[in-house]
Amino acid sequence: MNNYKETSKFCLSVSRAGAWKYSHIYEVVPRHFPDLPEQARKITESQARLKLLELYFNLVGAAQMRDVTKLFGWPGEVANRALNKLIDQDLLAKAVHTKQAGEWVCHSKTAVLRHLKKGLANFHETFFVIRISGLLP
Incomplete structure (x- = not known):
């Protein structure tokens, strides 16, 4: 078997093994998705971070x-740069x-309105009570 890093594996299923009778079975990703490594090579680290943040928010x-x-284990400077890029693209704000101190980041006005119009979530009641200037009371 090749020496793959832990990040190149995914949880395939769960078995009734071990002391708790619950154990994950891992498998090497390229064995099931042989084209994935070549496709992923085209994505830069920065692009991957932006997509992960977009999905996270x-x-x-x-x-x-x-x-x-x-969550991601990124240095503060790297995370801040990615967040600011999404803020500049008007995806985050x-x-x-x-009710809680600190600097928060959320969907931009456009993203929040899009979710409200789609009826996916009542943003200010479901997730957090957040006031974005000019949008929520």
Whole structure:
């Protein structure tokens, strides 16, 4: 078997093994998706970070910088650069949480309006109570 890094594996299933009778079975990704490594080679590290952040904020709605650095393990400067790029693209916006201190980042006005129009979530009630200037009371 080739020496693949742990990041090149994915959880295939769960088996009833081990002391708790619950163990993940890992498999090498290219064995099941042989074209994936070549496709992934075209994506830069910066592009991958931006996409991960975009998907993360689609999921959580809003978060603080410390949440991003803790989850992804990126240095603060790298995470900040990626967040600022998404803010510049109007995908994210800096926000103020009405009940918790600190600097927050959330969907931009455009992204929040898009979610509200689609009826996917009532952003200010479901995720966080956040006031974005001119959008939410």
